[in-house]
Amino acid sequence: MAIDPNTEARISDDARALFAVGADWESVVDAVDYETLTVNMGPQHPSTHGVLRLVLELDGETVTNLKPIIGYLHTGIEKNAEYRTWVQGTTFFTRMDYLAPLYNETAYCLGVEKLLDIEVPERAQAVRVILMEFNRIASHLVWLATGGMELGSTTMMTFGFRDREHILDLFESQSGLRMNHAYIRPGGLAQDVTDDFKERCESLLELLPRKIAEYEDLLKKNPIWNDRLRGVGHLDAQQCYELGVTGPLLRAAGVPWDLRKAQPYSGYERYEFDVPTESAGDSYARFLVRIEEMRQSMRIIRQALDTLPGGPVMHADKRIAWPSQQALGPDGIGNDPEYIRHIMGESMESLINHFKLVTQGFTVPAGQVYQPVESPRGELGYAITSTGTNKPYRVHVREPSFVNLQAADEMSKGHMVADVVVVVASLDPVMGGVDR
Amino acid sequence: MSETFVPSAGHGLTRAPLSIEEIQQRITDAFPAVTATHQHAELTLHAEADVLVELLTFCREDDELCFEMLVDLSGVHWPAGEHVIERQSSTTGWPEYRISREQGVIEVLYVLRSFSRNHHVRISVATDDEAARLPSVTGVYRTANFHEREVYDFFGVEFEGHPDMTRILMPDDWLGHPHRKDYPLGGVEVEYKHDKFIPPPDQRDLREVID
Numbered sequence: 001m002a003i004d005p006n007t008e009a010r011i012s013d014d015a016r017a018l019f020a021v022g023a024d025w026e027s028v029v030d031a032v033d034y035e036t037l038t039v040n041m042g043p044q045h046p047s048t049h050g051v052l053r054l055v056l057e058l059d060g061e062t063v064t065n066l067k068p069i070i071g072y073l074h075t076g077i078e079k080n081a082e083y084r085t086w087v088q089g090t091t092f093f094t095r096m097d098y099l100a101p102l103y104n105e106t107a108y109c110l111g112v113e114k115l116l117d118i119e120v121p122e123r124a125q126a127v128r129v130i131l132m133e134f135n136r137i138a139s140h141l142v143w144l145a146t147g148g149m150e151l152g153s154t155t156m157m158t159f160g161f162r163d164r165e166h167i168l169d170l171f172e173s174q175s176g177l178r179m180n181h182a183y184i185r186p187g188g189l190a191q192d193v194t195d196d197f198k199e200r201c202e203s204l205l206e207l208l209p210r211k212i213a214e215y216e217d218l219l220k221k222n223p224i225w226n227d228r229l230r231g232v233g234h235l236d237a238q239q240c241y242e243l244g245v246t247g248p249l250l251r252a253a254g255v256p257w258d259l260r261k262a263q264p265y266s267g268y269e270r271y272e273f274d275v276p277t278e279s280a281g282d283s284y285a286r287f288l289v290r291i292e293e294m295r296q297s298m299r300i301i302r303q304a305l306d307t308l309p310g311g312p313v314m315h316a317d318k319r320i321a322w323p324s325q326q327a328l329g330p331d332g333i334g335n336d337p338e339y340i341r342h343i344m345g346e347s348m349e350s351l352i353n354h355f356k357l358v359t360q361g362f363t364v365p366a367g368q369v370y371q372p373v374e375s376p377r378g379e380l381g382y383a384i385t386s387t388g389t390n391k392p393y394r395v396h397v398r399e400p401s402f403v404n405l406q407a408a409d410e411m412s413k414g415h416m417v418a419d420v421v422v423v424v425a426s427l428d429p430v431m432g433g434v435d436r
Numbered sequence: 437m438s439e440t441f442v443p444s445a446g447h448g449l450t451r452a453p454l455s456i457e458e459i460q461q462r463i464t465d466a467f468p469a470v471t472a473t474h475q476h477a478e479l480t481l482h483a484e485a486d487v488l489v490e491l492l493t494f495c496r497e498d499d500e501l502c503f504e505m506l507v508d509l510s511g512v513h514w515p516a517g518e519h520v521i522e523r524q525s526s527t528t529g530w531p532e533y534r535i536s537r538e539q540g541v542i543e544v545l546y547v548l549r550s551f552s553r554n555h556h557v558r559i560s561v562a563t564d565d566e567a568a569r570l571p572s573v574t575g576v577y578r579t580a581n582f583h584e585r586e587v588y589d590f591f592g593v594e595f596e597g598h599p600d601m602t603r604i605l606m607p608d609d610w611l612g613h614p615h616r617k618d619y620p621l622g623g624v625e626v627e628y629k630h631d632k633f634i635p636p637p638d639q640r641d642l643r644e645v646i647d
Contacts, residue, residue, distance in 0.1 A: 071605040079614060083621075114476050241504040241551070244579030255551060262554050367475050370508065370547050370558060383510050383545060394615075396510035398547075406582050435605060 036064055039417075043072050047150040047421040050431035054408070054420065061416050066409045070402075073435035081395050085361030086112055087322060089392060091182040093382075096397060097433035098179055099142055102128075102135040102171075103375040105184035108395070110265055111371035111382040112186040115364045116320065124188035124313040125267045130201065130304045131171065131183070132266075133297040137208060138167040139376035140290045144215060147287075147425040151228055156215065163211050170200050187321050188314035201305055205298055216291050229284040233411040233423040236281050243410065244403040247378025248293065249427070252278045252285035259374035271303045283426035293376075318353060320362050361390040377401050377428055401433040453555040454500065462500055463557075467491055480545075480558045485570050488561055492576045495548055495557070503548035503557070506573070509583035511591040513565060513616045516540035540565035542591050542616075546573070563593060565616070572598040590615035 042053040051072035057065035077096055081089045093108045094101040106128055113120060120128075145160025168178040174193055175183035183190050219225045235245060237253045250257055258275040260268040276292035278285035314321040343351045366388035372381040378400030385394040404427050411423045454462070456479040460472045463481060470491070471482045483491050495503040518536045541562040549556040563570050572595035573580045584595040585604040592613035595601060603610060612619050625633050 071603075071607070074605040076614065117476070242578045244505055244507065244577070246505075246507075257551050368480065368545075368558075369476050369478060370545075370556075372507070379507060381508050381547070383508060383547070385512050394510075394512045396508070396512075396545075398508040398510075402582060403579060406579060 041417075041420065043069075047424065049146065049424060049429055052405075052424070052429065052431055052434070054424070056412075056417065056420065058417065063412045063415055063417060063420060066412045066420065068405050068408055070405070070431075070434050073431045075436070077436050078395055078397060081392055083391065085390050086186055086364055086392065087361055089395065090185055091180075093395075093397070094180045094182050095432065096436050097375065097377070097380070097399065097401065097430045099139045099430050100135055100375050100377070100380075100433075101180050102132050102184060103373055103380055104397075105182065106132060106266065107371055107373040107375075107380050107382045108384075109184050109186045110373065111369050111384040112364060114369045114371055115367050115384065115386050116186070117365075118187065118315050118317070118320065120188050120266075120315060121312050122267065122309045123192075123311045126304050126308050127189060127193055127313065128184055128266050129268065129271070130301050130308075131174070133301045133304075134167050134170060134201075134204070136297045136376045137294045138164045140294050141167075143290060143376075143425075143428045144219075147428075148219070150421050150425050151225065153219075153222070153225070156219065159211070159215060159218075163208065166204060166207065170204060173197075173200060185314075185322060187317075188312070190322070192313045198305060198308070201301065205302060205305075208298060209295070212291065212294050219287070226284070228419075228422055229282065229287060229426070230280075231282050231284075232415060232419050233283045233426050234281050235407060235411055239407070239410060243407045245378070245407050247374070247376070247400055247404070248286050248289045249404060249407070250378070251276060252289045253281040254279045259372055259379060263372070265371075265373060268300075270307070271300045273299050283422050286426045319357070322357060363388060363390050364392075372398070375400055377430070377433070378404060397436060399433040399436060401427075401429040401431075402436075405429050405434060451502075451553050453550075453553045456555075456557075459501065459555060459557055462498070463491070463495070466494055466498075478558060480560050482560045482562075485561050485563060488559075489571050489573060489576060491559065492546065492548070492573050495559075496576060502550045502552045504551050505549050506546060506577035506579050506583075507549045507556070508545070508547035509573075509580055509587065510545050511587040511593060511615065512543045512545070513591055513618075514541050514543060515565065515617045542568050542593055544570060544587060544593065565591075568593040569596060570594075571596050574598055589613065592616065 037058045039056045039058055040053065041056055043051040045052075053069040053072070055067045055069060056063055075095075077092045081092050084092065089108060089112075090105050093104040096104050141160045141164040143160075145157045145164070148154075148156025148160065171181060171183075172178045174197065175181035175190065177183075235243075235249060235253055237250070237255050239245070240250045240253050240255070246257070254277055256275045256277045259265075260273075261275055273296045274292075276289050276296065278288050343354050364386045366386050368383070368385045370381055370383045372379050374380075379398065380400055381398035383394075383396040383398065384392060387393040408420075408423055408427060411427075412420045415423070456474065456477070460479055460481070464470050464472065467483065467487055467490075469484060469487065473480045473482070492506075495501050514537055516537050516539055542565050543560055543562050546559040546561070547556060548559065561570060568591065570593055572584055574584065574595075575597065581599070582604060584593075584598050585600070585602060587593050588595060588598075588601055589603040589606050590613055602608070606614065628634055
């Protein structure tokens with residue numbers, strides 16, 4: 001084999017051959033310059049929950065520094081909303097955290113309702129609560145599924161996604177869409193729930209407790225799950241405060257903080273439920289907290305279903321309320337012939353109002369509000385600024401995924417590379433929410 | 437409604453919340469230059485940039501206020517000049533809105549929350565939009581790191597003393613700060629059917645588009 005003369009010259013210039021024999025390892029280590037290795041994890045990596053890129057600085061296999069690089073999924077939703085009417089905003093914000101769309105819709109609508117200074121009908125509030133709590137279960141099931149898959153439990157993945165699909169079927173039957181529903185609107189709901197809503201919820205409430213107990217058994221007794229989660233990604237309460245970490249991570253660090261209890265919205269003060277906490281503050285504690293949260297969600301749904309009031313699902317003021325009395329057709333979206341007859345045949349004013357409401361929307365008094373809700377990932381806040389027009393002046397979203405991601409560095413330092421996967425899984429970031 | 441919440445003992449979360457008047461009193465006693473506005477049962481305190489770090493440190497350290505966490509930090513751009521915002525049709529009777537400012541500002545809003553006392557406050561600081569500069573609060577609340585990078589990325593506010601003042605969501609080589617109101621929409625021309633180029637929404641005249 002011919003040797004390239006250039007290569008040979010380069011080798012001979014600064015060649016340092018090190019021969020390691022027997023117990024010479026220490027001298028080998030001394031001879032080599034000490035340096036850390038920088039490794040890119042992502043953005044195309046199966047364990048990073050979408051397009052998250054982590055730049056790891058490694059000393060051997062130990063993480064000395066972790067820097068999340070985000071923005072790959074930035075779609076300018078906040079900017080877009082400034083050029084759309086207040087109702088159209090719902091269809092944008094629901095696409096942020098796509099695993100918890102109903103929380104985005106509710107938080108945004110609560111903010112707009114606060115600016116409008118209106119009260120939503122009780123039935124709409126109860127339906128919002130029921131659907132939000134089902135959404136929390138669905139989101140935690142996806143967390144179990146993806147978290148399980150990242151640690152090698154493909155069984156958990158298929159289980160989690162399977163049961164989430166039952167919940168998405170319920171959402172589809174009510175809103176017409178599995179995800180990104182735009183079902184919750186400023187003033188109430190897009191339309192009333194179907195006649196079989198209660199039955200559907202009941203059958204889910206019958207199915208889910210069995211399934212969740214099954215998964216808890218499957219994972220709690222699994223030695224790999226225990227070994228990989230216990231003591232990994234530790235965050236105590238003080239660190240959570242400093243880093244802005246909320247939600248299950250804060251509760252797993254022993255702080256019984258839940259906005260549903262602390263600052264109730266949508267009638268949460270009417271329901272009885274506990275705020276689960278753990279004291280360990282590691283990934284395993286977060287697993288336990290999330291499992292218990294699913295149980296508490298079902299408790300809330302049970303009470304809300306039993307006391308579901310009748311009445312309208314949209315605010316009475318016709319200057320704000322989109323027509324929500326439409327019957328739901330077999331295609332999921334209905335056009336009530338009675339309503340069409342009224343606006344087309346009977347009342348010119350109704351037609352004008354309908355036309356103006358749909359094309360121009362309503363105006364919202366000038367002001368600034370900050371409206372937080374407890375999403376499955378923590379405090380989801382909408383900082384809305386209105387200048388009194390039919391479009392928002394500025395909407396800023398405090399996304400729990402975005403803020404919690406800052407803690408990844410602190411949680412992974414001193415751990416192995418493989419533990420970074422556990423850390424990211426226990427943070428449960430949704431990149432649609434992080435990048436917005 | 438928040439008065440009824442008594443968190444379980446053991447984590448210091450047992451004290452009753454202060455009312456917004458009490459919070460305002462406590463802060464204005466220490467910082468007389470701070471002014472307050474109330475709307476929708478929320479308290480906003482308007483402070484100058486030079487006391488910002490001191491004010492936030494006070495809010496975190498004070499035994500009565502106990503604001504343990506900075507939950508949100510966001511920006512709003514109010515450009516200079518006359519801006520008339522009116523509805524597309526004049527027959528509605530809906531109110532018009534005018535903003536008129538001599539100097540354009542970027543308003544940066546800090547939302548602080550106390551977990552032990554279950555109350556919150558918003559602090560508003562304004563900076564000139566031509567040379568937007570504010571002191572970084574990462575030394576007081578570490579969580580401000582990502583938030584301040586976001587405000588820098590979207591509004592061009594330089595936070596002095598920030599450990600890593602780089603873009604966070606937009607690409608590193610992006611020009612301009614897209615959430616400013618003077619940032620043009622539609623940088624890329626999009627061709628539609630019949631060789632038509634539709635202008636971005638803020639420059640769109642519907643009659644032309646239909647023709």
